[in-house]
Amino acid sequence: DIVLTQSPALAVSLGQRATISCRASQSVSISRYNLMHWYQQKPGQQPKLLIYRASNLASGIPARFSGSGSGTDFTLTINPVQADDIATYYCQQSRESPHTFGAGTKLELK
């Protein structure tokens, strides 16, 4: 299985930039497609798709969210961070089955 590694937590101040990373144990890219996706989950809620295929913003997601990366290293950026963005963020790969998730990065206020 492809293992996705995320830092457990990140502390950030409101209005600043947050950079959340996800590293895969092997490449999750096929040709020009980077099969890494990002989700936001708030307590008591289901996950919400933020970014698909590494850099594509999902419908209805604010432009302060962006994604980048290829191969094994991917980044989710939130700039500027707002209070509503305090949540846990998960990466997920669809290069190989099972479509594994990272353990999540909890975004906290500094």
Added chain:
Amino acid sequence: QVQLTESGPGLVHPSETLSLTCTVSGFSLTGYSVYWVRQPSGKGLEWMGRMRYNGDTSYNSALKSRLSISRDTSKNQVFLKMNSLQTDDTGTYYCTRVLPGATGGYFDYWGQGVMVTVSS
């Protein structure tokens, strides 16, 4: 309007079988795959298995011996059955959909989830 709704018992006794239903609307089960994902309380997300748009299934190898996923397309429902439940199966169970294709594989809509507690 796309919707997925999980239903099932909130409490299951150890060693018993869990049966959950995911009822979908706003899309066809023959056009999208439906996955089951679970989340132990306070922990991360675990991919359990999937019902593909063409009726094929696949399972997380860690759960394969206990898990079965089926569907009834006429009722727009996908079913999960998992036997020999233990306390570490306690958590929230979600169904979610995926558009088929080699360049997809992301979960664009999720159900609200159903909380399952395994306890005597």
